[in-house]
Amino acid sequence: MVEVKVGLGTCGISAGGYTVYDELKIEKDKNNIDFELKETGCMGMCYREVLVEINDDNGKWLYAEVDKAKVKKIVEDHLISGNPVEEWLVKIGKSESEDPFFEKQKRIVLRNCGEIDPNSIDEYVGMEGYSAIQKVINDDSPEEVIKSITDSGLRGRGGGGFPTGLKWKFTREAPGDKKYIICNADEGDPGAFMDRSVLEGDPHSVIEGMMIAAYAIGAEYGYIYVRAEYPKAIERLRTALGQATEKGYIGKGIFGSKINFDIKIKEGAGAFVCGEETALIASIEGKRGIPRVRPPFPAVKGLWGKPTNINNVETLANIPWIINNGPEAFASMGTEKSKGTKVFALAGKIAKSGLAEVPMGMTINEVVFEIGGGIKGGGKFKAVQMGGPSGGCIPASMGDLKIDYDEITKTGAIMGSGGMVVLDETTCMVDLAKFFLTFTQNESCGKCTFCRIGTKRMLEILEKITLGKGEEKDLDLLEELSYKIKESSLCGLGQTAPNPVLTTLKYYREEYEAHIRDKKCPAHSCAALIEYKVIPDKCTGCTLCARNCPVDAIEGSVKEIHWIDPEKCIKCSLCFQACKFDAIEKI
Amino acid sequence: MGENLSKELNLNIKEFKIDLLKNGSDPGALIPLLQSAQDSYGYVPEKVINYISEFAEIPAAEIYGVVTFYSQFRLKPLGKYIVKVCEGTACHVNGAKSIVDMLLNELGIGVGETSDDGMFSLLSVACLGCCSLAPVMMVNEETFGSLTPDKVRKVLKKYRQK
Ligand SMILES: Cc1cc2nc3c(=O)[nH]c(=O)nc-3n(C[C@H](O)[C@H](O)[C@H](O)COP(=O)(O)O)c2cc1C
Ligand code: FES
Numbered sequence: 044m045v046e047v048k049v050g051l052g053t054c055g056i057s058a059g060g061y062t063v064y065d066e067l068k069i070e071k072d073k074n075n076i077d078f079e080l081k082e083t084g085c086m087g088m089c090y091r092e093v094l095v096e097i098n099d100d101n102g103k104w105l106y107a108e109v110d111k112a113k114v115k116k117i118v119e120d121h122l123i124s125g126n127p128v129e130e131w132l133v134k135i136g137k138s139e140s141e142d143p144f145f146e147k148q149k150r151i152v153l154r155n156c157g158e159i160d161p162n163s164i165d166e167y168v169g170m171e172g173y174s175a176i177q178k179v180i181n182d183d184s185p186e187e188v189i190k191s192i193t194d195s196g197l198r199g200r201g202g203g204g205f206p207t208g209l210k211w212k213f214t215r216e217a218p219g220d221k222k223y224i225i226c227n228a229d230e231g232d233p234g235a236f237m238d239r240s241v242l243e244g245d246p247h248s249v250i251e252g253m254m255i256a257a258y259a260i261g262a263e264y265g266y267i268y269v270r271a272e273y274p275k276a277i278e279r280l281r282t283a284l285g286q287a288t289e290k291g292y293i294g295k296g297i298f299g300s301k302i303n304f305d306i307k308i309k310e311g312a313g314a315f316v317c318g319e320e321t322a323l324i325a326s327i328e329g330k331r332g333i334p335r336v337r338p339p340f341p342a343v344k345g346l347w348g349k350p351t352n353i354n355n356v357e358t359l360a361n362i363p364w365i366i367n368n369g370p371e372a373f374a375s376m377g378t379e380k381s382k383g384t385k386v387f388a389l390a391g392k393i394a395k396s397g398l399a400e401v402p403m404g405m406t407i408n409e410v411v412f413e414i415g416g417g418i419k420g421g422g423k424f425k426a427v428q429m430g431g432p433s434g435g436c437i438p439a440s441m442g443d444l445k446i447d448y449d450e451i452t453k454t455g456a457i458m459g460s461g462g463m464v465v466l467d468e469t470t471c472m473v474d475l476a477k478f479f480l481t482f483t484q485n486e487s488c489g490k491c492t493f494c495r496i497g498t499k500r501m502l503e504i505l506e507k508i509t510l511g512k513g514e515e516k517d518l519d520l521l522e523e524l525s526y527k528i529k530e531s532s533l534c535g536l537g538q539t540a541p542n543p544v545l546t547t548l549k550y551y552r553e554e555y556e557a558h559i560r561d562k563k564c565p566a567h568s569c570a571a572l573i574e575y576k577v578i579p580d581k582c583t584g585c586t587l588c589a590r591n592c593p594v595d596a597i598e599g600s601v602k603e604i605h606w607i608d609p610e611k612c613i614k615c616s617l618c619f620q621a622c623k624f625d626a627i628e629k630i
Numbered sequence: 631m632g633e634n635l636s637k638e639l640n641l642n643i644k645e646f647k648i649d650l651l652k653n654g655s656d657p658g659a660l661i662p663l664l665q666s667a668q669d670s671y672g673y674v675p676e677k678v679i680n681y682i683s684e685f686a687e688i689p690a691a692e693i694y695g696v697v698t699f700y701s702q703f704r705l706k707p708l709g710k711y712i713v714k715v716c717e718g719t720a721c722h723v724n725g726a727k728s729i730v731d732m733l734l735n736e737l738g739i740g741v742g743e744t745s746d747d748g749m750f751s752l753l754s755v756a757c758l759g760c761c762s763l764a765p766v767m768m769v770n771e772e773t774f775g776s777l778t779p780d781k782v783r784k785v786l787k788k789y790r791q792k
Contacts, residue, residue, distance in 0.1 A: 057760040057773035089762035233756030234719030271665070271702055272755070312661055312700035315756075329660035331699040388761065390720035396762035431719065464719045478722050482756065488699075591780070593735060616728050617779050 045078040045122065046098040050157060052085030052243045053236070053275055054397075058092035059110060066114040067095070076122055084244020086157030088144060089397035091133065094157075097121060105134035144395055147414050149376065149402045151384050152360045156244030156398075161279050164286040167247040173292055175366035176254045180300050185215060188259040192362070195370035196382030201227055201318075201355030202433065202460045203535075204381075204448040210352060213342035214260040217350035222262040225327070225346065225353045226253055228269035228276070229311050229318040232431030233482060235462030237386040238356035240398050242269065242276035245360065246283035250306065252359030254293070255366060257304050260352050265306040268323050271313060280308055315432070315486035319534050320353045322488070333488045334534035355460065357386055377403030381447040391428070391464035394419045401446065408442035411465055422467035426550070430459025432479045432486075433539035435546025436472065455546040457539070471568035472551040473558055477505040479543035487536060494537030497528040501544060509569045513559040522548065567629040570614040574630050579604045581626035588618035588627060660688065660696060664703060673704040709744045709751035711789050713737070715767040718757030724764040730754070732779040733767075736786050749790070 049055070049064045067080055086094050091107035095117070098104075104127055106117060113131060120126045127135070133142050150156075159166040167173070179188050193208025214222060226249060230238040242249060253265045269277055284306055287293045295303045309327050316322045317332040324346050326332035345351025361383060365373045374382045381403040387410065390396050394416035401410060407427055411417065418424050426436040435456035437444065444450055451458050466475070484498040501524050504517050525541030532538050548555060557563050564572040577588075584602040589595075596612045599605030607618070607627075619627045660682075667678045674697055683690040697703045715733055717726050734740065737750050744751040758766050763775025767782070774785055 053759040054762055057758075057763060057766070057775060089760070092762070232719075233717075234761060236757070236759045236761065239759055273759070310662070310665060311702075312665065313702035314700050326661065327658060329658045329696070331695055390761035390764065391723045396720070396764075428719065462719065464723065466723060470723050475723070478719070615731055615779075617732075620728070620778055621780065 046081060046096075047078050047122070048081045048083045048096045048098070048157075048160075050084070050086045050092060050094040050096075051082045052089075052157075052240055053273075054085055054089040054240075055092045055094065056275065060093045062111050063093045063095065063109050063114060066111045067118070070114060070118040074118065074123060076118070078122060081160045082162060083159065084156045084161050085240040085398055087148075087153065087398040088133070088142075088395070090395045094133075096134075096157075097127075102136035102138075103134055104132060104136055106131045107133045144397070144399070144414055144416070147405070147409065148400050149384050150400050151364050151373075152241060152248075152357050152386050153244070153398065153400045154364065155248060156240060159245065161244055161246055162282050164247060164283065164290060167245070171367055172247055172363075173251055175363035176251050176258070176292075177298050178366060179255055179258055180298050180302065185259045185261065188255060188366070189215060191370045192259070192365060193370075195365045195373040196377070196380075197358065197361055197365065197373065198381065198448060199355055200357035200361075200385070200460065202430065202457065204458060207354065207358055210342060210354075211256060211259050213340070214262075214350050214352040217343045219350045221264075221347075221349045222260055223346045223349055223351040224253055224257045224260065224262045224265040225320075225323065225351060226265065226267040226356060226359055227318065227320070227323060227353055228267055228273075228356045229323065230270060230273075230356075230460065231315040231318040231486075232433075232460055232462045234390055234428075234431060234464050235388045235460055237388050237398065237461040239270075239273050239276050240388075241356050241360050241386070242273070243279055246276075246280045247287070248360045248363055249356055250280075250283060250287055250293070252354075252362035253306065254297075254304055255362050256352060256354060256359065258302065260350075262352070263303045263305065265304065266309050266327055266346070267306060268309045268311055268317075268327060271310040277308065277310065284308070314488075315482070316488045316534070316536050319536060322534070323353065324351065331488070333490050334536070336533060357461070378445060378447045378450075380449055385446060385458070385461060387461045387463045389415050389463050389465065392419050392422060392467040392470070393417075393465040403447055404445050406443050406445055407437065410446070410463065411442070415465065418465070418467045422469065425466045425468050425470060426472075428456075428464040428466060428475070428543075429462065430457035430539075430542070431462045432483045433457060433535065433542060434459045434462075435542045436466070436475070436550065437546075438550045455542065455549055457542070469566055469568060471509075471564050471566035472547040472554045473505065473509055473564075474566075474568050476544045476547045477502065477509060480505060480540070483536060483540040487540070491532045491534075491537055493528045493530075494532040494540065497524050498537075498540055500524060501528075501541070505544070508555065508558045509564075510571045511558065511562040511569075513555075515559060517559065518548065518552070518555055570616075573614065574609060575607050575612060575614065575616075575619060576628055576630060577605050577607060578626050578628055581624050583624055583626070585623070587621050587623065591617045591621040593617065660686075660693065661700070664693075664697060668703060671707075673707045676705075706744070709748050711749060711769050712751050712753060713767060713769050714753045714755045714758065716756070716758045716765065717754050718761065718764075720757070720761035721765040726765045728779050729765050729767065729777050729782055732782045733786075736783060750786075 051060045093109045095106045095109045189211050197207045198204040314332050317326045319334050322332040322334040341351040384400050386400045399414050424439045426438045428436050437454050448458050480502045484502050487494045489495045582604045589597040596608045679693050741754045765777045766775045
């Protein structure tokens with residue numbers, strides 16, 4: 044039967060996915076057509092939501108930017124008359140040529156995202172789902188499972204990159220009658236949405252990954268710690284858990300064995316530091332999420348004092364694939380020390396913002412230009428920010444760098460969990476460093492003095508610089524504070540908080556210096572250091588700017604060249620954004 | 631005191647108590663309990679904190695410690711329309727500042743505050759998960775993307791007229 048799928052991840056929903064879905068349903072009933080209307084997760088092309096895929100005898104047809112008005116024509120022309128609406132298509136039936144956005148990707152973690160209905164356990168089972176857990180229960184000892192994962196070379200996708208097999212081995216070997224497995228779905232990087240998309244698009248793969256991990260380490264209980272800000276992910280997880288319990292996949296004596304396994308969902312309550320494993324454990328225990336000293340590591344002493352293994356969502360979603368396809372298949376992709384694939388959330392000034400999974404070893408340029416379509420609006424590529432508040436900026440001149448844990452760490456940035464924010468010439472690096480420091484300063488739990496007060500002092504200096512009040516000696520002070528904070532903080536939050544400042548100082552020191560010496564912001568972004576001016580040759584006297592100015596700082600009447608009073612201007616940028624003739628410039 | 635609390639909350643407190651008996655003094659259910667209080671009331675009222683404290687024998691100060699640690703919990707009720715403006719990385723580099731400025735200007739309240747007429751509350755959040763639409767804000771359950779300051783004005787106008 045013909046299948047019609049609507050992409051209903053958070054991205055699709057925000058763009059109006061449910062309106063499209065409902066409209067399709069109305070048209071279906073009205074015209075009495077026989078097709079199966081389905082929900083699916085994020086297809087990756089978030090920049091062209093709402094996406095609708097039609098699957099018929101002639102192949103897969105993907106429609107982009109569908110809205111209520113377009114539904115009628117698609118139903119009438121394509122579904123009733125069999126004439127696809129060419130101009131709205133991104134993927135065309137059986138034709139070989141794929142949109143370059145998909146062509147370069149290798150989908151392992153995202154194998155089912157945007158393919159299956161996340162609310163249907165049967166569809167997951169239809170894609171080899173829950174076969175890996177049965178295989179290990181029937182054929183493999185826990186030690187053999189650990190060996191497979193070790194051989195695959197899989198490293199933690201939550202940011203640290205610790206070898207997953209080794210971590211499982213530690214937890215397996217730790218003495219204790221009761222052990223726990225935790226799935227870290229806190230996704231704190233404020234510009235990343237990989238884990239959310241996986242949970243929304245393919246929740247069963249994460250559950251199955253947890254089951255295999257639990258079998259390997261000998262745990263009977265699991266927790267999924269998920270951000271409360273992800274309501275759709277939580278809803279789909281709950282549905283998936285309910286179905287798996289009903290089928291007897293989780294619970295007592297799973298798959299006819301003597302093994303018991305149960306999973307609970309814990310909703311986070313909004314604290315970035317709770318992504319850190321010891322803070323996360325404290326939070327599950329109902330306390331303030333404050334990290335503690337390691338060792339002892341959670342593998343030895345974790346939740347309720349018992350050996351606990353924590354893995355990230357993406358790490359776990361890889362597991363069933365590795366078991367089904369063999370560790371060699373996984374290890375055949377990537378570089379010497381970074382195997383498999385990595386999912387990136389492409390965002391910022393990139394033309395094709397969305398979710399992309401690529402083999403390790405691909406270069407940054409390939410991701411930005413070949414998959415991401417380069418810079419939005421034709422601007423100039425300046426840098427990528429990887430690793431969010433713990434990471435740093437890699438300049439465009441290093442675009443040939445391979446995506447590999449160790450190569451990226453060498454630049455001062457980190458692989459992170461997969462946020463890749465692309466920046467162009469209009470982004471001020473000092474302002475960006477200030478942005479991240481504002482975030483970490485806010486989110487510091489306050490336990491360590493250097494992290495609590497040091498980040499505050501750094502933020503004050505950065506504020507001074509962006510206001511044009513910086514002094515030459517400030518840069519050295521920033522560096523000194525950075526190293527002190529890194530050395531004397533207990534957890535990863537403080538240890539990595541200075542990275543955004545250090546990397547921008549390393550690659551864009553001249554931008555800091557321009558703010559300090561010339562009182563200029565080269566990116567024309569810091570409000571205190573720019574002035575708005577009307578370009579007389581371009582001004583048509585349409586009065587739009589004057590009407591938009593909230594402080595009446597623009598003078599001029601109809602068909603006259605306007606003038607901005609620098610004394611009154613509050614630099615809100617509204618005139619600049621409103622002008623239809625590009626007649627206002629920032630200098 | 632218990633009769634003043636919503637039915638659902640009472641129910642959860644009972645479950646919490648059972649959990650508590652089962653786990654000894656493990657307060658692991660405190661956060662879910664507070665979440666359910668906030669779901670029922672829109673915020674965590676003082677009386678709920680006192681009630682939980684009495685019932686579960688956790689010092690109120692400790693509960694306050696947890697409530698104030700997590701940004702999800704609020705000790706005051708919010709307005710009718712909750713405006714969540716995204717200040718995540720993608721929104722930041724796509725001009726979130728001008729959106730925030732416009733909201734501050736139009737609503738006449740600061741971030742984290744509620745207007746005197748109880749109509750609007752303004753919250754700042756880090757990533758709403760639709761970075762491809764940056765800059766983004768949400769009003770209650772509805773998302774507005776690719777914002778410009780002018781669009782913000784229009785959206786607020788629509789809600790004011792509702
Ligand atoms: C401040 C801080 C925030 C973190 N946030 C996350 C997060 O949001 N998601 C995540 O999976 N790991 C996060 N981590 C890493 C975790 O502590 C832990 O290493 C990870 O969940 C282990 O899983 P993995 O080995 O599968 O990567 C964070 C670490 C720190 C220090
Ligand atoms: S950064 Fe604003 S939605 Fe992601």
